[in-house]
Amino acid sequence: xxxxxxxxxxxxxxxxxxxxxxxxxxxxxxxxxxxxxxxxxxxxxxxxxxxxxxxxxxxxxxxxxxxxxxxxxxxxxxxxxxxxxxxxxxxxxxxxxxxxxxxxxxxxxxxxxxxxxxxxxxxxxxxxxxxxxxxxxxxxxxxxxxxxxxxxxxxxxxxxxxxxxxxxxxxxxxxxxxxxxxxxxxxxxxxxxxxxxxxxxxxxxxxxxxxxxxxxxxxxxxxxxxxxxxxxxxxxxxxxxxxxxxxxxxxxxxxxxxxxxxxxxxxxxxxxxxxxxxxxxxxxxxxxxxxxxxxxxxxxxxxxxxxxxxxxxxxxxxxxxxxxxxxxxxxxxxxxxxxxxxxxxxxxxxxxxxxxxxxxxxxxxxxxxxxxxxx
Amino acid sequence: xxxxxxxxxxxxxxxxxxxxxxxxxxxxxxxxxxxxxxxxxxxxxxxxxxxxxxxxxxxxxxxxxxxxxxxxxxxxxxxxxxxxxxxxxxxxxxxxxxxxxxxxxxxxxxxxxxxxxxxxxxxxxxxxxxxxxxxxxxxxxxxxxxxxxxxxxxxxxxxxxxxxxxxxxxxxxxxxxxxxxxxxxxxxxxxxxxxxxxxxxxxxxxxxxxxxxxxxxxxxxxxxxxxxxxxxxxxxxxxxxxxxxxxxxxxxxxxxxxxxxxxxxxxxxxxxxxxxxxxxxx
Numbered sequence: 001x002x003x004x005x006x007x008x009x010x011x012x013x014x015x016x017x018x019x020x021x022x023x024x025x026x027x028x029x030x031x032x033x034x035x036x037x038x039x040x041x042x043x044x045x046x047x048x049x050x051x052x053x054x055x056x057x058x059x060x061x062x063x064x065x066x067x068x069x070x071x072x073x074x075x076x077x078x079x080x081x082x083x084x085x086x087x088x089x090x091x092x093x094x095x096x097x098x099x100x101x102x103x104x105x106x107x108x109x110x111x112x113x114x115x116x117x118x119x120x121x122x123x124x125x126x127x128x129x130x131x132x133x134x135x136x137x138x139x140x141x142x143x144x145x146x147x148x149x150x151x152x153x154x155x156x157x158x159x160x161x162x163x164x165x166x167x168x169x170x171x172x173x174x175x176x177x178x179x180x181x182x183x184x185x186x187x188x189x190x191x192x193x194x195x196x197x198x199x200x201x202x203x204x205x206x207x208x209x210x211x212x213x214x215x216x217x218x219x220x221x222x223x224x225x226x227x228x229x230x231x232x233x234x235x236x237x238x239x240x241x242x243x244x245x246x247x248x249x250x251x252x253x254x255x256x257x258x259x260x261x262x263x264x265x266x267x268x269x270x271x272x273x274x275x276x277x278x279x280x281x282x283x284x285x286x287x288x289x290x291x292x293x294x295x296x297x298x299x300x301x302x303x304x305x306x307x308x309x310x311x312x313x314x315x316x317x318x319x320x321x322x323x324x325x326x327x328x329x330x331x332x333x334x335x336x337x338x339x340x341x342x343x344x345x346x347x348x349x350x351x352x353x354x355x356x357x358x359x360x361x362x363x364x365x366x367x368x369x370x371x372x373x374x375x
Numbered sequence: 376x377x378x379x380x381x382x383x384x385x386x387x388x389x390x391x392x393x394x395x396x397x398x399x400x401x402x403x404x405x406x407x408x409x410x411x412x413x414x415x416x417x418x419x420x421x422x423x424x425x426x427x428x429x430x431x432x433x434x435x436x437x438x439x440x441x442x443x444x445x446x447x448x449x450x451x452x453x454x455x456x457x458x459x460x461x462x463x464x465x466x467x468x469x470x471x472x473x474x475x476x477x478x479x480x481x482x483x484x485x486x487x488x489x490x491x492x493x494x495x496x497x498x499x500x501x502x503x504x505x506x507x508x509x510x511x512x513x514x515x516x517x518x519x520x521x522x523x524x525x526x527x528x529x530x531x532x533x534x535x536x537x538x539x540x541x542x543x544x545x546x547x548x549x550x551x552x553x554x555x556x557x558x559x560x561x562x563x564x565x566x567x568x569x570x571x572x573x574x575x576x577x578x579x580x581x582x583x584x585x586x587x588x589x590x591x592x593x594x595x596x597x598x599x600x601x602x603x604x605x606x607x608x609x610x611x612x613x614x615x616x617x618x619x620x621x622x623x624x625x626x627x628x629x630x631x632x633x634x635x636x637x638x639x640x641x642x643x644x645x646x647x648x649x650x651x652x653x654x655x656x657x
Binding site for chain 1: 537538541542544545546547548549550551552555559560563564568
């Protein structure tokens, strides 16, 4: 299945043409939106390639939902524009935007069974009832709910409701799929299953998708690129591995994954002394100019749990306090001098020797590190 | 009930005494039911005895019966349609876009209960177009004002039980404009509330006397009163008949509404409470 190109006439008549293009490009251009004195969005720009799944990740109130709602047409931007396939859609009302949306809260129409819910968008596009039922049936089948076609929303579980909502959003062959925290109301196991299902479907259909979430695991596992937002701005947008390995700012570093803060001392030449090692500061004089390097003085150095190494040592610089078994790795908490606790990941087989109270020596390989102002 | 609640906290040795109070509570319930039932049913029985069976037969052939009943029914229909057409979009709009003025709406919609009917009539006469003033349908405009408090509350309660914003946005995003959204998504999920509004409006119109008699139109209640001056038995039979017909009509609406909303998981239709169970599990 392919998504048709921008053609309102085609959309309205319901006779969908399938063209060769796969997916639609979406550009958010310098979007700003204020609610009273609060700036929900402050110059947000994102370019989405056709077929791409971009996740907007951030704490609540960072503006990610506002951005999604502007794309959907439920909110208007104060400034900036949204381009779909190069065309500014700002004047187009939500009903004519051809965007499928899945909401955080259950949004199925309580008066319709699953099949009619999925067929609703097709009905609005004046598709005949036979074709509509057939197509809605196919979509329910696609999300694995053909047996529940005749059931009403109140007879379905939360996970099933969201799958019907997904099928309903996809039924109209949307140019863009918008997901507004669709999994956050579900329990952990269902969430995991649905996460995979959404991603698989999205890739198969090649629908350009904007996905809003506050769950970093969800964003990292599903998205082609993740945009981390803070106070209405985009802090960084990058592929998940890039975001994890090379966070552009301390905020991104600490929001994505687990991050240790270890006190260090800035030295001359963009070097920082920490745990007895001297490391270059990431982004210092670098190509993307990630952050400004402060002058000499105390700073916090940000290090991932897997970025630290440790050995059992009789007079080491730390003492193991707790161990958390995570499967193949075990996260070991080590108390360093100065009352600083760091988390260090060890293969579980090696962690057996690191009982609480063990004296260890924690070191840092001399690789570029991120720094943040001392807290 | 306070007595029952207190006995639950009584310590173990006295628990049997507590149970006795609970049991007498149940008995009290029956006493209240019987007294209330007698209060409502006795006048009806007495009226029935007074009128006698024969009077019921002659009601229908009495002059003015058909025309006055017809007028009341037509007024009920017109009033209901105007009320729903006015109040549904307004209340939906308030819920979606102006939730802050909901308090104000509640205040405004209670006014018709507070303001005397005579004042309302004069007000409506002031602003009503001339062409309407000469027809009985002018009364409908007045009844719309009278029905507003009930209709607003019924619809408001129904909307509160819905996640209105989400389903309206979902409907919009699927390509439905406002009319389709109201007609296919909002209204079907408000059947309970709308039925309550309809039931209350119809009951109000079929029973309204003051305005109709002041405006000199012979609606059914006015006819019953006028008729009672000449033939007491027939007019009593007519009011009993009217009561029965109204009751039957309301029961039909209620049963139909309950069956429909049970299918879609809604609550049952009751006159004053629009309870809607949200049965959503994971």
